Amino acid sequence: MDWQQVPTLVWESAKLGILPALFGLIISVPLGILCARWKWFYPPVLSGASVLYAIPSLALFVVLIPYTGLTDTTVIIPLTLFSLCVLIPNVVDGLRSVPEPVRQAATAMGFGQWRRLAQVELPISVPIVIAGLRVAVVSSISLATLGQLIGVSSLGYLLIDGYQRAFLTEILVGGGLIIALAVVCDLLLVLVRRMLTPWRPPRRRREQPEAVGDPVPALAGGTP
Amino acid sequence: MRFLSYAWDWLKVPAQWHGSGGIPVRILEQLYYTGLSLLIAALIAIPLGILIGHTGRGAVLVVNLANAWRAIPTLGLLTLLAVTLGFSALAWLIPLVVLGIPPILVNTYEGIAGVEPELKDAARGMGMTSWQQVRKVEVPVAMPLIVLGLRTGAIFVVATATIAAYIGLGGLGRYIIDGLATDNYGEVAGGALFVVLLALAVQAIFVGVRRLAVPAGLRQQARQT
Numbered sequence: 001m002d003w004q005q006v007p008t009l010v011w012e013s014a015k016l017g018i019l020p021a022l023f024g025l026i027i028s029v030p031l032g033i034l035c036a037r038w039k040w041f042y043p044p045v046l047s048g049a050s051v052l053y054a055i056p057s058l059a060l061f062v063v064l065i066p067y068t069g070l071t072d073t074t075v076i077i078p079l080t081l082f083s084l085c086v087l088i089p090n091v092v093d094g095l096r097s098v099p100e101p102v103r104q105a106a107t108a109m110g111f112g113q114w115r116r117l118a119q120v121e122l123p124i125s126v127p128i129v130i131a132g133l134r135v136a137v138v139s140s141i142s143l144a145t146l147g148q149l150i151g152v153s154s155l156g157y158l159l160i161d162g163y164q165r166a167f168l169t170e171i172l173v174g175g176g177l178i179i180a181l182a183v184v185c186d187l188l189l190v191l192v193r194r195m196l197t198p199w200r201p202p203r204r205r206r207e208q209p210e211a212v213g214d215p216v217p218a219l220a221g222g223t224p
Numbered sequence: 225m226r227f228l229s230y231a232w233d234w235l236k237v238p239a240q241w242h243g244s245g246g247i248p249v250r251i252l253e254q255l256y257y258t259g260l261s262l263l264i265a266a267l268i269a270i271p272l273g274i275l276i277g278h279t280g281r282g283a284v285l286v287v288n289l290a291n292a293w294r295a296i297p298t299l300g301l302l303t304l305l306a307v308t309l310g311f312s313a314l315a316w317l318i319p320l321v322v323l324g325i326p327p328i329l330v331n332t333y334e335g336i337a338g339v340e341p342e343l344k345d346a347a348r349g350m351g352m353t354s355w356q357q358v359r360k361v362e363v364p365v366a367m368p369l370i371v372l373g374l375r376t377g378a379i380f381v382v383a384t385a386t387i388a389a390y391i392g393l394g395g396l397g398r399y400i401i402d403g404l405a406t407d408n409y410g411e412v413a414g415g416a417l418f419v420v421l422l423a424l425a426v427q428a429i430f431v432g433v434r435r436l437a438v439p440a441g442l443r444q445q446a447r448q449t
Contacts, residue, residue, distance in 0.1 A: 054427040056383030059416040062400055065409065066226040135294065142297045149299075149390060150404060156299055163303035163391070171307060175300035182295040223383040223423075224298040224323070 005157075006177070013155040013181055017141030020076050021133055024083030029129075031084075032091025033117065042092060049085040056223050057082070057143050061150050075147035082143070082223070083136035090132030094125025127200065130193040137189065138182045143224060145178055155181070231417045234410035245398070247418065254395035254422060257385045261317060262378050265324030269377075270370065273329045277336025277366070278358055286333045293326040298384055306391035316388045323384050324377040331373025335366025364439045371437050375430035382426055386419050396422065 035042040060078035068074045098121045106116045148156030158174025161167075194200075234240065241247055276282045301319040309315045339362050347361045363370075389397025399415025402408075 051424065051427065054379050054423045055420050056386050056423055058383070058386055058397070058400060059419040059423070062404075062412050062416045063227050063420070065412070066230065138294045142295055145297045145299050146387065149387070149401070156297070159297065159299045159303045163307060166307050168304075168307050171300065171304050175297055175304065178297045178300060179295050223379055224387055 009153065009155045009157055010177060010181060012153050013141060013144060013178065014185070016072065016075055016079070016144035016147065016152070016154050017137055017181070017185065020079035020140045020144075021083050021087075021136040023076070023080040024087045024136055025129075025133060027080070028084055028087035028091050029122075032088050032095065035088065035092045036095040045088060049088060052081050053085045053223060057146055058149060058224070061147060061152075065150065070151050072152060074150065075144055075152045079140045079143055083140060086132045086135045086139075087129070090128050091125065094128035095121055097128060098124045123197070126196045127193055130189055130196075134186050134189045137185045141182045141185065142178060146224060227413055228417075230410045231413035234408075234414040235417075240414070247414075250394065250396050250398060251418065251422070254382070254385055254397075257316065257320065257388070257393065257395055258378065258381050258426075261320035261324055261381045261385070262374070264317070265321045265377055265381070266328055266374060268321070269325045269328035269373075270332050273332025273370075273373075274336055274358060274363065277333045278354075278362060280337070283333070283337065286330055289326055290330045293323075296323070298323060298387055299390070302384075302388055302391050311392045315391065316385075316393045320381050320384050320388070324381045327376035327380060328370075328373040331369045331376070332366065335369030335373075336362050338369070339365045365442065367438045368434065368442065371430060371434045374433070375427065378426050378430065379423060382419075382423055 031045065035045055057078050060081075061074055064074045064077060068077070102120065102124070103116065106120045111120065144152075144154050145156030145159060148154055148160050155174055155178045158170050158177070162170030162174060235247075239246075243249070273286075276286055298319070301322065302316070305315045305318055336358075343361055343365065344357060347357045352360065385393065385395055386397035386400065389395060389401040396415050396418050399411050400419070403411030403413075403415060
């Protein structure tokens with residue numbers, strides 16, 4: 001197999017995995033803040049997310065082909081939508097995890113609504129939001145390889161090429177690299193969280209999978 | 225909606241509705257693959273989830289499995305088995321079952337492990353045996369999560385079965401893969417439309433199942449919180 005193309009493929013996979021999670025974050029922070037503030041707004045958003053989540057990615061990719069062509073955008077849009085399914089609930093849970101006494105203390109210190117949000121509530125939400133981001137990035141990296149079926153290049157190329165040539169090594173290398181990339185991105189996000197939340201004890205508590213309430217399923221992150 | 229007009233142009237041709245490659249046959253194929261895989265996955269995952277949730281042994285394994293599962297590239301698993309096993313029933317059944325198990329297992333485990341200790345104490349205090357506790361208290365209380373796990377698993381299996389068309393499986397994914405291979409976007413759009421409708425139907429069915437399977441007492445509680 002041709003090793004020279006591997007760095008390019010890794011880069012493309014990383015891009016298709018990280019960009020959707022970032023776009024998802026940019027969308028879900030304001031939406032999550034609104035959902036945490038207005039309780040009536042949250043259920044419809046959650047239902048929307050859970051309907052979206054049911055749609056297979058391959059189907060969503062091909063639905064977008066007439067509009068965005070065979071480009072990265074065609075893969076990034078569905079993966080961004082999927083990432084919202086994990087990110088919005090996590091932003092809301094994060095904001096709700098702020099203890100009431102902390103909120104009141106901030107108000108008593110003269111913090112206005114916005115300053116309290118930016119300097120107290122959002123920083124306290126960081127661990128939960130990053131937990132969601134980790135799910136989103138890992139799922140996106142894995143799902144982006146399906147873009148190869150419509151010709152959008154990523155590490156999925158090694159899987160398809162290996163299959164067409166019945167070349168087992170190439171498939172194993174491709175699969176291994178996809179998982180390795182996901183693990184590296186996951187660890188990087190853990191580092192980011194530690195830097196952003198220096199007040200937390202450095203030893204990681206065992207993270208339970210998020211408590212799973214209806215309607216967004218556990219382990220949400222996207223459907224193959 | 226350019227997508228829908230492509231799909232419609234393809235759908236209205238009567239030939240699509242007949243014969244071994246016709247839409248009704250493809251839908252039945254997809255339901256068969258999905259149903260069989262989900263059944264096997266549930267038969268493995270639900271008892272295992274109940275066992276781990278009830279005894280508390282192996283919980284770490286479940287958590288790690290859940291994390292690892294997200295990273296598995298579906299396409300990698302499918303092509304790997306297709307190349308090693310050739311195209312046989314096992315080549316598609318194994319990936320479909322393997323990808324269907326984790327959501328069912330994790331949710332069942334979470335549901336059983338999350339039963340309030342007071343409830344378990346009460347059950348024991350009433351003289352229930354361990355098996356009765358599981359059957360009469362823990363499983364009914366965990367039912368909403370078990371059904372949610374089945375729903376997530378079903379959604380995953382439907383989606384994975386679509387992709388399995390790439391390694392030669394029948395079903396609705398055939399239209400997408402064949403259409404892409406022959407540059408026939410109408411066929412791709414028609415196939416995608418049915419896949420989307422099927423996924424939404426599966427989602428709706430499980431909302432109904434939930435209504436039937438969840439005990440009335442719990443429904444009351446769910447409404448209040």
